[in-house]
Amino acid sequence: MVPLKSEHIPRATIKRLALYVQILETFSREGAEVVSSETLAKACNVNPSQIRKDLAYFGEFGVRGVGYYVKDLVSSIKQSLGINRPWRAALVGVGNLGKALLRHQDFRRRGFHIVGAFDCDPFKIGEEISGLEVICSRRLKDIVKEKDIEMGLITTPAERAQRACNYLTEAGVRGIINFAPARIEAPDHVHVEYVDFFHHLYAVAFNITLDRQSD
Structure with a gap:
């Protein structure tokens, strides 16, 4: 499991992370390899700063000027949530x-x-x-x-x-x-x-x- 920067993670953040996985998996099925925080935020109906804040609980993700590598981010979020196993x-x-x-x-x-x-x-x-x-x-x-x-x-x-x-x-x-x-x-x-x-x-x-x- 990815080490947490803080043990006090809001329940709302956990729910949004589950939504991010769902949306990112859709992007992946459609062939997207990279997604910007703006694109992900729009699809999830949140603002980009909220996504960056949610992900910051678990570490640093994304590449400045590039965005997030979809498969890598899905894998990291699943590992963080403990759902990278059956x-x-x-x-x-x-x-x-x-x-x-x-x-x-x-x-x-x-x-x-x-x-x-x-x-x-x-x-x-x-x-x-x-x-x-x-x-x-x-x-x-x-x-x-x-x-x-x-x-x-x-x-x-x-x-x-x-x-x-x-x-x-x-x-x-x-x-x-x-x-x-x-x-x-x-x-x-x-x-x-x-x-x-x-x-x-x-x-x-x-x-x-x-x-x-x-x-």
Whole structure:
């Protein structure tokens, strides 16, 4: 991992770095070898100074008067974020959302391999989705150890999210992405991120409302 110039890196910076990787990979697929901070900033809807500030947490990048070498910058950011290697994940809650995520091809392409699917519904256990057999959640601890799983995705209904979190933390995962519309309690050493689609829907609805009021 690239040594950090500071341990206090804003969460917003981490999110922007993930966006930079996505945009830079698009540039690379289109054949670009070098990109200026201005071009990258425009594509990411930020200003060039913000990009330079974000990258400065991890070292010096780019060549004055030339720009950034796309493949080198992608590699450096991935190494900085710790995503320059595969990550193995378990998904708990094989409902409609869970099934959609299991079928989502971008997870594997971006280095996140969902290698276990779990549910407590006896009618779902044994079902096969995208090459994975749905396993009873009570077996999660054994499977996590067997498959060296480091993170979990929770896609259960809200009322079952905490139980899913308990299964995952007791199994030894170090990070959880919670898609369920509920807050969960996890040990301090377990990193938890929330994905709530309604937050984005509320934000869009609010901005549309503001636009209408100003018309």
